[in-house]
Amino acid sequence: MKQGIKHDFTLLALLLIPVGVSLSVVGYQLSSILKLPVYLDLIGTTLVAMIAGPWIGLITGGLGNLVNGMLNPTSIPFGFVSICVGLATGYFSKWKMYTNVVGIVIAGALGAVIAAMSSAVVVVLLFGGVTGSGVDLITATFLAAGQQIWTSVISTNIISGTVNTIINMAIALFLIKRIPPRFLVKLNYGWNYIPKKLREVFKQND
Amino acid sequence: MTNAIQKLYPSTKMSIVLAVILFTLMMPGYISQYSVFPIFIIIAFISGVGTKFLSAFIKSIFVLVLFIFVFQCFLIPSDTVIWSKGILTLYKEGLEASLLMTSKIIAISSSLIWFFLVTPIKDMMFALEKAGFSKKFTFVIYSTIQLIPQMKKLSQTILEAQKSRGIETEGSLMIRLKAFLPMLGPLVLSSIQQTEEKVLALEARAFSATVRKSSYYQMSKKPVDYLVISVIFIGFMIFVWWRFFK
Numbered sequence: 085m086k087q088g089i090k091h092d093f094t095l096l097a098l099l100l101i102p103v104g105v106s107l108s109v110v111g112y113q114l115s116s117i118l119k120l121p122v123y124l125d126l127i128g129t130t131l132v133a134m135i136a137g138p139w140i141g142l143i144t145g146g147l148g149n150l151v152n153g154m155l156n157p158t159s160i161p162f163g164f165v166s167i168c169v170g171l172a173t174g175y176f177s178k179w180k181m182y183t184n185v186v187g188i189v190i191a192g193a194l195g196a197v198i199a200a201m202s203s204a205v206v207v208v209l210l211f212g213g214v215t216g217s218g219v220d221l222i223t224a225t226f227l228a229a230g231q232q233i234w235t236s237v238i239s240t241n242i243i244s245g246t247v248n249t250i251i252n253m254a255i256a257l258f259l260i261k262r263i264p265p266r267f268l269v270k271l272n273y274g275w276n277y278i279p280k281k282l283r284e285v286f287k288q289n290d
Numbered sequence: 291m292t293n294a295i296q297k298l299y300p301s302t303k304m305s306i307v308l309a310v311i312l313f314t315l316m317m318p319g320y321i322s323q324y325s326v327f328p329i330f331i332i333i334a335f336i337s338g339v340g341t342k343f344l345s346a347f348i349k350s351i352f353v354l355v356l357f358i359f360v361f362q363c364f365l366i367p368s369d370t371v372i373w374s375k376g377i378l379t380l381y382k383e384g385l386e387a388s389l390l391m392t393s394k395i396i397a398i399s400s401s402l403i404w405f406f407l408v409t410p411i412k413d414m415m416f417a418l419e420k421a422g423f424s425k426k427f428t429f430v431i432y433s434t435i436q437l438i439p440q441m442k443k444l445s446q447t448i449l450e451a452q453k454s455r456g457i458e459t460e461g462s463l464m465i466r467l468k469a470f471l472p473m474l475g476p477l478v479l480s481s482i483q484q485t486e487e488k489v490l491a492l493e494a495r496a497f498s499a500t501v502r503k504s505s506y507y508q509m510s511k512k513p514v515d516y517l518v519i520s521v522i523f524i525g526f527m528i529f530v531w532w533r534f535f536k
Contacts, residue, residue: 093426095426095489095492095493095497095498096485096486096489098426098429098430099430099433099485099488099489099492100482100485101430101434102430102433102434102436102437103437103478103481103482103485105434105437105438106434106437106438106440106441106442106481107441107474107477107478107481109438109441109442110441110442110445110474110477111474113442113445114445114449114470114473114474115470117449117459118459118466118467118469118470119466120463120466120467120470121463124470127474131478143430147430147431147434151431151434151435151438153402153406154406155346155349155350155403155406156346156349156350157350157351157398157399157402157403158350158351158354158395158399159350160402210391210395211354211358211391211395212358212361212362212387212388212391213358213361213362213366214354214357214358214361215354215357216353216354216357220357220361223361224360224361224365227361227365227366228365230367233366255470255471255474258471259471259474259475259478262475262478262479263478263479263482264479267482267486
């Protein structure tokens with residue numbers, strides 16, 4: 085299938101955006117109901133970016149934060165983080181990194197670094213190193229130990245965010261495994277997630 | 291929709307927000323930025339959303355602002371010390387930096403909270419469409435806002451259903467983590483199935499047709515909208531002139 089910014093915005097892909105945003109919201113809600121130590125608020129963005137590509141992923145991430153921002157405006161600037169994660173995940177998917185174990189590990193690591201860096205940019209430049217949540221204690225410890233603000237925030241993000249990003253990606257991959265192939269085949273980036281045997285059947289029918 | 295302020299056209303309200311944001315960023319110091327907040331409390335009460343405004347503000351901004359003060363004032367060392375006791379030291383530069391930062395955050399977010407409280411989504415989408423944004427764009431935003439509460443409700447149902455089937459949601463971390471997939475799995479599958487059906491339903495109603503579409507819902511700019519916009523525009527021009535050319 086043709087990929088790229090001109091071809092990615094099919095109606096089916098557009099309708100996945102609301103699904104992705106609400107999945108992220110529900111993921112966040114579920115992780116607090118189940119009292120998990122990680123916040124799975126990027127599941128929707130990563131899932132949609134994996135099967136519908138970087139541009140749809142970018143919009144899913146940005147829109148999610150915009151909608152949250154209607155009640156809590158401080159979440160709007162953090163849209164930058166979601167946008168970066170969505171875009172990166174989409175490109176990793178385009179480069180077929182999620183089809184093998186090595187690729188998944190590299191994608192997880194890169195994704196974690198991208199999330200940590202982009203969130204540090206927002207946190208330091210706009211909020212003076214503060215997110216308003218529990219992880220600020222880690223940043224405070226680094227600062228009290230005499231570290232610079234940038235190194236403190238980035239280290240905090242890498243400590244608290246790496247597991248988070250990787251679990252988000254892993255759960256998104258698990259969920260994609262359950263999506264029926266007849267749906268995946270309609271999406272521009274879904275082909276790689278269809279089991280090999282079925283791919284051949286699809287090719288023969290084409 | 292009984293209130294005169296709520297009845298304003300969305301772009302009129304948006305221009306107020308834009309003017310506030312530009313004013314906040316261009317004005318030096320922090321006193322005028324802080325004064326934006328009480329003004330918006332008054333505007334919010336006049337618009338009939340006062341209590342909602344205050345509760346949204348306290349929930350989202352208050353803690354953040356508090357944390358910024360603690361961080362900047364006590365934890366980032368600089369040259370001038372104002373006050374010191376035990377391990378706590380208050381730095382002058384940090385205090386100034388946090389005043390500048392929080393004043394901007396408070397001013398901009400209070401204008402945004404107010405905007406989203408007094409502008410119904412329906413109006414916003416109508417105005418966006420009229421301003422030339424594509425129907426697809428507004429549809430995606432609108433359906434996102436509608437889908438979130440539906441999905442929350444659905445996830446509650448799934449949670450109950452899976453619990454009754456014996457999936458444990460309490461216990462050690464591993465047990466709770468394992469419960470996550472059976473919760474989200476059905477949610478993803480059912481929503482994806484719905485997506486396919488929605489595509490068919492939309493296409494059956496000529497969603498992708500490239501013709502001009504009409505709308506049941508109608509809004510128009512009234513004289514008062516033009517008045518407000520021109521007052522803001524002139525006021526802002528005077529401010530720019532005073533700030534940069536005087």
